[in-house]
Amino acid sequence: MLRGTPGSATILAVRPRRGEPGHAFWVRVRVAGTPPYEARVRQWVAERDLEWMRPGDVVGCRVDPGDWERLMLYVPDFEEFEQAGRVGLGKILSDGRRAEATVLAVAPVAAEFGGHDDPLLRLDLELRAWDEPKPWRVRVVQQVPLAAITLIDRGGRLEAAFFTVDRGESVAIDWCASLGEE
Structure with missing residues (x-):
């Protein structure tokens, strides 16, 4: 923690370890x-x-400079989150600006690792917001509820939230709104 190279890690999947304390994380x-x-x-x-x-949350990490596969994950304090411009999906959905997302491409990510009913997918999207002059493209990795699978066909429209125009680090899909459940 003290000598590791600082970085960030997007949680792709998490599960409890079998027969041992702790959890197993797959991260980017x-x-x-x-x-x-x-x-x-x-x-x-x-x-x-x-x-x-x-899955989808971004946390801090420290990487062993001699072995990039050795790393430690941690939840940064709030100030560190704000400085890095990275927050959890719930925070983005509750406080973020709204946008409409058009699905450009979909690919599965670690379907067997998480063991969840909802698949973890990589979504390439084009976002449009009323207060941004032009659309932009993002890539997000999020769990997609089974009820929303039909919405993610190419050209499908989703409701999204975001903090800033970026490559997807501050974007979250609002599955409830996309499904008309709000």
């Missing part, structure tokens, strides 16, 4: 000056932190 790691990569992490996490470490 971003460290300044290097291309993103995916890794598996096994570590114990406090129950209060697990709510901030769900």
Whole structure:
């Protein structure tokens, strides 16, 4: 934690470890000056932190400079979240600006790893917001509720929330609104 290279990690999947304490995480790691990569992490996490470490959430990490596969995940304090411009999906949905997303492409991600009923998918989207001058493209990795599978065909329209125009780090799909459940 003290000597590791700081970075961020997007949670792709999480599950309790079988027969051992802790959880197994599959993450996409971003460290300044290097291309993103995916890794598996096994570590114990406090129950209060697990709510901030769900698929799609972005957390802090420290990477061993000698072995990029060795890393430690942690939930940054609120100030660190704000400085990094990264927050959890729930925060984006509750406080973010609204946009309409058009589905450009869909690909499965680690369907067998999470063991969830809802598949974890990579969505390439084009977003349009009333207060932005032009549309922009993003890539998000989120769990898609089974009830929403029919909405993610190419050209499908989804309701989304975002904080800033970026590549998808501050974007969350509002599945309830997309399904008309609000």
